[in-house]
Amino acid sequence: MIQLYEFAASGNCHKVRMMLSLLDIPYQSIMVNGATREHKSADYLAMNPLGQVPVLVDGDVVLRDSQAILVYLARQYGAEQADFWLPNEPANLAQVVAWLATAANEVTRGPNALRLHHKWGRAIHLAEAETITEQLLTMLNQHLTQSAWLAAAHITIADIAIYPYIALATEGKVDLHGYPAVVAWIKQIQSLHGYVSMAGIDTY
Numbered sequence: 001m002i003q004l005y006e007f008a009a010s011g012n013c014h015k016v017r018m019m020l021s022l023l024d025i026p027y028q029s030i031m032v033n034g035a036t037r038e039h040k041s042a043d044y045l046a047m048n049p050l051g052q053v054p055v056l057v058d059g060d061v062v063l064r065d066s067q068a069i070l071v072y073l074a075r076q077y078g079a080e081q082a083d084f085w086l087p088n089e090p091a092n093l094a095q096v097v098a099w100l101a102t103a104a105n106e107v108t109r110g111p112n113a114l115r116l117h118h119k120w121g122r123a124i125h126l127a128e129a130e131t132i133t134e135q136l137l138t139m140l141n142q143h144l145t146q147s148a149w150l151a152a153a154h155i156t157i158a159d160i161a162i163y164p165y166i167a168l169a170t171e172g173k174v175d176l177h178g179y180p181a182v183v184a185w186i187k188q189i190q191s192l193h194g195y196v197s198m199a200g201i202d203t204y
């Protein structure tokens with residue numbers, strides 16, 4: 001059975017939990033003990049030298065990085081839907097990759113950083129994180145005003161990669177109500193069959 005090494009409060013881990021649930025894939029959740037720094041132990045570093053969650057283990061396949069794990073699950077378990085979650089068509093595929101990169105960059109440096117700061121007191125460059133967040137939400141809102149989903153005419157792993165830290169943004173003192181198309185997109189994702197939530201995500 002697939003094993004997911006995770007932190008309950010991690011939005012990066014939530015991407016993987018969502019994808020596993022939407023694909024109806026059973027898995028074993030292994031909660032990593034952040035308090036004892038289990039994610040920096042030799043055994044854990046052997047799986048992910050960066051000492052981060054999530055890590056997904058599927059037989060001999062050991063994967064770090066939530067974006068990479070979404071790609072793997074789409075291709076390996078999407079079955080006839082593999083092209084649905086991660087399109088083969090070059091332009092749509094490139095759009096997905098652009099959003100996966102945005103998840104790893106602007107989402108991490110923007111809303112994720114603000115949440116780490118306001119929820120757990122992490123020292124960050126506050127003004128920079130606020131500027132990145134505003135630019136990101138403006139771009140997302142504009143995009144979602146013209147298109148219901150991020151990278152194709154239907155949901156893809158791009159939406160899953162971007163969703164958690166946007167839906168968790170209020171924990172970073174970000175008010176989403178000025179971004180109505182983003183709120184509509186969140187509602188749309190929350191109504192999917194197989195959707196799972198996590199503590200800190202508001203229901204819209």
Ligand SMILES: N[C@@H](CCC(=O)N[C@@H](CS)C(=O)NCC(=O)O)C(=O)O
Binds near residue numbers: 013065067
């Ligand atoms: N690019 C990675 C980032 C993973 C990441 O930053 N994980 C955080 C939790 S959300 C973590 O493990 N932090 C502990 C640390 O870096 O020591 C991904 O998308 O999975």
